[in-house]
Amino acid sequence: MKPEQANQLKTLPPIISVKNLEKVFEDGETKTAALCDITFDIPRGQFVAVMGPSGSGKSTILHIIGLLDKQTGGSYLFDGKKVSDYSDEEIAHIRNEKLGFIFQSFNLLSRTTVLENVKLPLLYSGIKESLWDQMALKAIEQVGLSQRINYMTSKLSGGERQRVAIARALINNPQVIFADEPTGNLDSKSGQVIMEILQKLNAEKKHTIILITHETYTSELAERIIYIRDGKIESDKLIRARREANNFVK
């Protein structure tokens, strides 16, 4: 990202702002503290990787900042507004309009074409149906699958399916894209293609991307890594800044 553009985005409030976030799971008598005292801000247009071993709580963070779950303590401001002030219906609308999800197991609808899968979020958007096809085609073009729009998703390779998922996540032009282990079910070559698409979306279209992963080489493509262990933030470092700094020096 160019420094001028970065400065422009920095004048707006961070898209995601969590303070002392806490999540306790209760299972009858047992109480498990999954997250403890999580604090960070994510500025618009940043590519963040949340890393950690299995059970560290990184998925829990994703679920909370992705508005799929509610924290038990602390505050969460999305786009400058307190999330706890929203009703369930309003949260569903935010998920639809402002967030995009990519999952490890793709989660596409079976027995459905690529085009229909990508259009799915529009069903809950209130946008006029006459615009749907064009919006879907545009998103599919961005992931390079325009030749496959009428294919059944079951006929596609893993990498192609994940690209359909990315197109679906893009269709409402979201402010944040959440990717939960997007390359986990893919071979290294397909995984590479997916990460390239995500990087391109971040660099060219300024989408904020939050990547959950346990793979080091995947996380290093982000510009910031937040490392979680046992429900607490162990480290929170910018990477790209360092890399860009190197290029600048040269």
Next chain:
Amino acid sequence: MRISTRKIAKSILNSKLTMNTYQALKTALLGLRANAARSILTILGIVIGIAAIIVVVAIGDSAQSMILGQIGGLGSKTIIIEPGREPQGPSDMTAILSDSLKERDIIALKNKANVPGLKDLTPNVIVPGSVSYQSQTYRAITFGSSAFLSKVLNIQPAEGVFFGDEEIKQHARVAIIGSKVREKLFGLSTAVGENIKIKDKNFRVIGVLPPKGQVSIINVDDVVVIPYTTAQKDIMGINHYNSIMVEANNVEDLARTANDIKLTLRESHGITDPTKDDFHVMTQADIANSAKTITNLLTWLLISVAAISLVVGGIGIMNIMFVSVTERTREIGLRKALGATDNNILTQFLLEAVLLTAAGGIIGIMLGAGISYIATLILSQVVAMNWTFTFPLSAALIGIGVSTLVGLVFGLYPAYKAAHKNPIEALRYE
């Protein structure tokens, strides 16, 4: 062509943030089509239940029209007097045992001062058993009556003549026979002038009725009519009548005439308490009403039985919806992650259930109508009566309403469960 972001933003702001009906229907239909074979099997119970109800109602209606049509054949001015108290039900046979109607009643009724609205009457005496000619025997419906019968039934002999008052006075041994009786006993040879045997006594055939078929409760083709005096005194050796048929002057006075008859007979029999009447008076309307009541009762009974299959069908649907919801747990989680509200999910699954049952209802109605139509065709051939098929429109509309309701009722709980699935757990579901 690029879509401007501004245009999309405007569209979002202007439209409601919910699924419209058309999209909801389309989503539900896709959901059903995904497992078409299962969908079809699921609604089988509804189809059969509704079809059964349609068949019952259609055939019940046909039967009722047919019966009422025949009762109508008696004439709207006819009043029938039978001995014994009013029958308490279809199997109340006390009328047969009573001998309360006698000649004194005929004289009293014929008195214009007593029953001014009476035009004419005839007593009837049943003669059980068969009639024979030479070696041929036939189980005809033999009874004693008068020439008035031909007026009431609106029938004149095709061959020969009816007997008159003279023959009645003389206890003449003459008979009028129906067309089937003639065919059975005489074949193609002459009937008029020949002697047939009724209860071992010779009766001369003086008239043959034309083919007419069923008129009210009598099949005219099967009758043998003799003078009632002969039947009463010479053959049966009794003093009373089995019934008296009265023709009123006009329809408007029918109720009053019937009442006059009751009062006259009470006086003639010395009865002061109306509850102790030893006779009963029926107009055609009365007969039609009791026929209606019986057919309606039967129809409702059968409908109730068919309704049970609807409940069973509904339970089947609820079961399948639960399975479907569990199978599609991940899909539900995904839709919620993409922005579906609990209401959107509830609507989707409820709509699937309602579409299933409504489709089942429509198929059931078509199937039921088809079966009823074929059934009336077959019945017309087999029973040789005039069955007509009318499409039971009200039953069909109720059928669609009921099947839709079954979908709503039995689909609600599974849809509710679907709507309240936690999206995270749903997405993790294997």
